[in-house]
Amino acid sequence: GAVVSQHPSWVICKSGTSVKIECRSLDFQATTMFWYRQFPKQSLMLMATSNEGSKATYEQGVEKDKFLINHASLTLSTLTVTSAHPEDSSFYICSARLVGYQNSPLHFGNGTRLTVT
Amino acid sequence: QQQVKQSPQSLIVQKGGISIINCAYENTAFDYFPWYQQFPGKGPALLIAIRPDVSEKKEGRFTISFNKSAKQFSLHIMDSQPGDSATYFCAASKPNSGYALNFGKGTSLLVTP
8 A cells, every 4th residue: 555654753853953854655656745733632734735846835824934845756755844943843744645646545654753842 | 724523522432332423514615535543653544535426435344424415424433442442533625725634623532342
């Protein structure tokens, strides 16, 4: 089945530093990847839609300059949390969909637990 | 704004019982309704999904019932097992948003032995 890999699975960083999270589709090509954020015991909130070769589309309220998204290839999207602050601590999850199948199932990575101290 | 409303927030079911989770939506543009299962510290995993042209879909112990006129859909877990204890999310998506998923708030299911 379709596998989405996220790295790292957890990261601790100091306030003011930047952290990069990678999302890879391992056995399929993904034109579109989605980045979600999840607080403890809460739902997944869509942050942005990442399109290969073009700029990401951010949801209302999500700071583009703080959450930099790059989707340079059909198998890799990255989310960089810049100048991280403790309130950025959260569970970040990416998801990907098979190229050419807009309505196909969305596969999720196992998430990255970010803790900013 | 929560586009998909999910209930109950938590559910306790005895082993062998039926777990029922309900979701409702307003936007008639939604045309894809999946259910995801999430264990602590893991990403959500797709369980089963349905489109509005059918009223029911069954896969093993999991069944989705869909009521288009009421704009409601539900997940039934038959013969619930302790291993089913997890958080369940319903979701909905529509074409003009790239089929990004809008999630419900989740239901924490505990199946007791």
